[in-house]
Amino acid sequence: xxxxxxxxxxxPPGSGKGTQSVFLGKLLEVPVLxxxxxxxxxxxxxxxxxxxxxxxMNRGELVPDEVTLGMLESRLQGxxxxxxxxxxxxxxxxxxxxxxxELLARNSEKIDAALNFEVERDExxxxxxxxxICKNDSSHVAHxxxxxxxxxxxxxxxxxxxxxxxxxxxxxxxxxxDVWKTQSESVxxxxxxxxxxxxxxxxGTVSSVTERAMSALxxxxx
Numbered sequence: 001x002x003x004x005x006x007x008x009x010x011x012p013p014g015s016g017k018g019t020q021s022v023f024l025g026k027l028l029e030v031p032v033l034x035x036x037x038x039x040x041x042x043x044x045x046x047x048x049x050x051x052x053x054x055x056x057m058n059r060g061e062l063v064p065d066e067v068t069l070g071m072l073e074s075r076l077q078g079x080x081x082x083x084x085x086x087x088x089x090x091x092x093x094x095x096x097x098x099x100x101x102e103l104l105a106r107n108s109e110k111i112d113a114a115l116n117f118e119v120e121r122d123e124x125x126x127x128x129x130x131x132x133i134c135k136n137d138s139s140h141v142a143h144x145x146x147x148x149x150x151x152x153x154x155x156x157x158x159x160x161x162x163x164x165x166x167x168x169x170x171x172x173x174x175x176x177x178d179v180w181k182t183q184s185e186s187v188x189x190x191x192x193x194x195x196x197x198x199x200x201x202x203x204g205t206v207s208s209v210t211e212r213a214m215s216a217l218x219x220x221x222x
Contacts, residue, residue, distance in 0.1 A: 005030060005084035006109060007217075008091065008100070010188050011117035013176040014124030015202040016209060020117065021088040023210045031080045035089030038071045039063075049074070069099050076103075087111070093183040097190050113220055114191035115213060117202035121177060128168045136160030 005028055009017040018034070025032040042050030049070045056063045072090065075081070091097035104110050119127075126145070134140035134155040142149045142162055149156050166172060191197040198220045200212045 004109075004112070005217075005221075006087075006104070006112045007084070008087040008097075008111045008114045008191075009117070010114050010184070010191070011202060012119060012121075012124055012180045012184075013173060014127040015117035015119045016127075016206070017088055017117060019206055020202075020210060020213060021086050023206070024115075024213060025086050027210070027214060028084065028086070030084040030086060031078070032086045032088055033072065033075055033081075035068065035072070035087075038068075038075055042071050047074075065096055065099060069096070069103060072100070073103055084112075091187050094186040094190055097187045111191075111196060113198050113217065114188070114196055115217065116188050116191075116197055116199040117209070117213075118199060119202040123203065124177070125170065125173055128173050129164075129170055131165070131168050132162035133165055134158060134160045134162055 007024075007028075007030075009021055011017050021032045021034065039050075039053055043054050044050070049067055052067050053063045053071075056067070068090065072087075076085070087100070091100050101110060127143070130143045130145045132142045132144060132149070132153075134142075134157070136155065136158050137160065140155050140157045140160070141147075142155065149162060153162050154160075155162055167176070188197065198213075198216050200209070200216050202209055204212070
């Protein structure tokens with residue numbers, strides 16, 4: 001793999017981007033910049049951008065791209081991003097993708113590859129509606145069909161209660177797929193047209209998908 005590796009993860013809801021980002025970040029030895037975590041960090045730290053984001057969110061409004069990109073720009077100044085990073089959760093639409101390109105270009109950098117995980121809609125629903133998150137630690141995840149907890153409703157790791165996120169209800173998943181088709185799929189098309197797209201199947205065990213992704217990236221980077 002090349003010395004500098006800047007990757008954006010793309011793919012429909014339930015394609016495994018969040019899960020794969022953790023393993024790929026460790027294997028590539030680069031930080032994962034998850035937009036949700038950037039929001040939480042800035043809001044907890046009461047940064048100016050965090051306060052602006054909170055105001056929009058508190059009113060039930062979408063946070064403007066300028067605020068989101070401002071958080072990303074600040075995070076990219078961290079020394080741990082010098083040799084690369086993985087973006088998870090951004091870009092979500094073509095405008096964001098172009099804005100990220102402009103942001104990175106200021107330092108003569110760019111997204112080297114967009115890693116696209118493909119799954120069918122039915123598989124996405126199967127994965128998401130069965131997912132249960134621990135209230136004590138959101139990184140603790142179970143699945144009632146694929147990875148059921150030893151005790152129903154109880155996290156195997158810490159004993160905390162498991163719950164179904166609102167985002168994982170069938171109604172919300174359907175809405176997320178509609179957003180993907182109307183907005184996010186254009187991001188995949190953009191990177192594909194620019195020959196920066198690496199597509200792999202998101203079907204299989206976590207480890208098999210990780211191996212598939214690493215092989216595809218190695219082939220892409222030569």
